[in-house]
Amino acid sequence: MAATPCSSLDAADSRLLLEIAASAIESRLESATGGAPPDLGTLPISLTRYAACFVSLQTRAGLRGCCGMLEASRPLAIDAWHNARASAFADRRFPPLQVHEWPIVSRLEISVLSALEPMVTASEAQLQDALAPHVDGVVLSWGGQRATFLPKVWDQIGDTREFLQHLKMKAGWSAQFWARDMVVLRYSTTEASIEWPAGRRRESHRSKLGLP
Numbered sequence: 410m411a412a413t414p415c416s417s418l419d420a421a422d423s424r425l426l427l428e429i430a431a432s433a434i435e436s437r438l439e440s441a442t443g444g445a446p447p448d449l450g451t452l453p454i455s456l457t458r459y460a461a462c463f464v465s466l467q468t469r470a471g472l473r474g475c476c477g478m479l480e481a482s483r484p485l486a487i488d489a490w491h492n493a494r495a496s497a498f499a500d501r502r503f504p505p506l507q508v509h510e511w512p513i514v515s516r517l518e519i520s521v522l523s524a525l526e527p528m529v530t531a532s533e534a535q536l537q538d539a540l541a542p543h544v545d546g547v548v549l550s551w552g553g554q555r556a557t558f559l560p561k562v563w564d565q566i567g568d569t570r571e572f573l574q575h576l577k578m579k580a581g582w583s584a585q586f587w588a589r590d591m592v593v594l595r596y597s598t599t600e601a602s603i604e605w606p607a608g609r610r611r612e613s614h615r616s617k618l619g620l621p
Contacts, residue, residue, distance in 0.1 A: 418456075418599075418601065424601075426485070427601055427603045434511065446486070458485060459482070459485070460522070461480055463520045467518070476500050477496075477522075479557060530593060549593060550592040557576075558576050
């Protein structure tokens with residue numbers, strides 16, 4: 410089991426954040442009402458600061474859930490705990506994760522977001538020129554609709570024009586849509602991830618944390 414640290418946290422804190430996310434999923438698999446977020450008083454300060462994150466689950470077949478927050482509204486450890494549960498059980502693109510599926514989840518990743526930065530551009534062409542591929546996450550908002558792509562989406566869609574087209578379609582607009590009053594925000598992320606070997610025995614991260 411190898412963990413990749415989040416650059417804004419040290420290796421130990423990154424690993425602890427990942428174990429908190431895993432424990433959130435395990436406790437929910439064991440009981441529909443069981444499990445509670447960790448006690449902030451037992452955690453390092455780096456995990457109690459307010460920050461927003463996304464949690465994603467992968468199997469060998471691909472994405473199995475991804476949910477998160479764009480703006481910080483609670484401590485990072487609590488945000489990761491709730492977003493892990495949402496990714497496993499409330500991502501509308503997938504049925505809720507079942508007990509037998511947990512051992513085939515091969516990767517759990519947490520993306521911690523920077524503050525959102527407004528971008529002022531006169532046109533979509535200017536926006537394309539201003540974006541930094543593989544660095545910028547992007548939020549598009551207009552007419553009550555909003556959608557985002559994390560920076561890691563550049564790994565699948567490396568072309569800036571195509572990246573924005575897919576993001577617009579995610580929001581429910583056409584690929585060619587653009588509005589002069591489109592609100593554009595960008596952000597960066599730091600990543601923490603853990604990968605498990607295929608066919609692993611299911612282990613409890615809750616016991617490592619001393620959680621009930």
